[in-house]
Amino acid sequence: MSASAPSVSPLRPLLGLGCVAVAFMALFMLVDVSGPWDFVLPFRGKKVATALLVGYAVAVSTVLFQTVTGNRVLTPAIMGFDYLYVLIQTCLVFFLGSTTVAGLDPRVLFGAEVIIMVAFSAMLHGWLFGMARGNVHLLLLTGVVMGVLFRSLSSFVQRVIEPNEFIFLQDRFFASFNDPEHELLLLSAALTLGVSVLGLRLLRACDVLVLGREAAINLGVDYPRTVSWVLALVAILVAVSTALVGPVTFLGLLVANLAYAVMRTYKHAFVIPAAALIAAIALVAGQLILERVFRLDTNPRVIIEFVGGAVFIAMLMRKATR
């Protein structure tokens, strides 16, 4: 670790990351085309768009969540956010049946799910602010317990469900980057854009949150309000990424920490784009390598989760020995 200040402008690594991301995307789109271009390009473009959107949602939600909790080993998954989404889906299929769910307008369905998730985060947060006076640790502990509850409940319901319905469900959660629903993709993009516009106004307040609760209050940040806004945005972003490709637990952890390491600044205006670009690179490059090198048409999520999980354990070990 060097003792000197980051004298290089943070724009330079950001630009580098951008170039790498564009290169991988171009490679992914153009390599090994063996069919009519007007079919291949939109087909692959959709995959890239999904990867970009998921990468962005996961990266931004993780960085914001880590800022709010003041902890760089946590991801929104620990609050049970992504498994709440799984639970909602499972319950829908259980109570309504797969034919009804499949028949519903995906936009209406998705909108309702997002609302439930934001309401959950608001409820959890509002209740805890009353009770715990903004104690983030209690919030997290509750989140962990809730996460386990959601996970167990959904796996319970999945067990008692009819096998055909289960396959339908599994198909939904393990929806890979290969066949994103067109409308869902558009809706997610619109939602993510909206969230980003709202989030821009919180960016500088988020910088102050890095100092912790008391220092943030001292500097005049409306702490409870800012935190609940950030958590609501996180809930929406998690809903977007989970709806598109299912729960991705460790990708966020991986890209957020890589972004901190690369950018060497606390400023969210630099860290967030960097994390999003790294996530895009990881997803597109992962998909490219899987498809072209290994000729496996599986989901790059598996590999990213494997690497992310290893990093997670390494980070925990390092903290423990320190």
Added chain:
Amino acid sequence: MIEAKNVSKRYGETLVVDGVTLRLPVGGITSIIGPNGAGKSTLLSMMSRVMPMSSGNVLVDGLDVTTTPGDTLAKRLAILRQDNHLTARLTVRELVAFGRYPHTQGRPTAQDREHVERAIEHMGLSALADRFLDEMSGGQRQRAFVAMVLCQDTDHVLLDEPLNGLDLKHAVSMMKRLRHAADTLGKSFVLVLHDLNFASCYSDHIVAMRDGKVAFQGRPEDIMRSDVLRAIYELDISVQQIDGDWIATHYR
């Protein structure tokens, strides 16, 4: 002026601060002393709205701290608590620059940068301005945090044990710098101090707390007396006047 009216803090059955009514003088240094668990830090936290109070209210320049918007108060009052944990790696200059946030909302001007440099210099950190905080000693870090609070440029500055982790040399220089800031910039400091003699030598006013209440308050010579100190600390402490300062000898 900071004014506390019947302020209490209750955790379940225990009263940590018990109906404190206090009017802190404007200008100069006020020190809050008292044994562990007397409620000093809790009172300071409530006066600076970092911790909600169970009952009572606090006015800062006539503004109620529980109802006044946080950004308005942040231009009048600054607080530094004891443990300051950071998740991000920051340099001294980056940390101190946060002190300008209430005035700039994160968009500093050249004038703000000047403020930052002055605060860094004031705390004797110019040579370390580009160092990362996690690569510095506890005392240097403490000075950087004080510099941030000074950079906030508020009339009232509340510091919870600012001498924590400082060696003798830096403790003396910290107190001298605070004294200097109080005398030349007209700021009012409220400090929670554990070292009686620092409180005696540098304060204009001392507030002694015990069991959640204000036990005594007054000028240093009113507090630095064996009978008063015995009532506060349950300890026989003899006080000598040395070079015009009242010094407590409580080591034996």
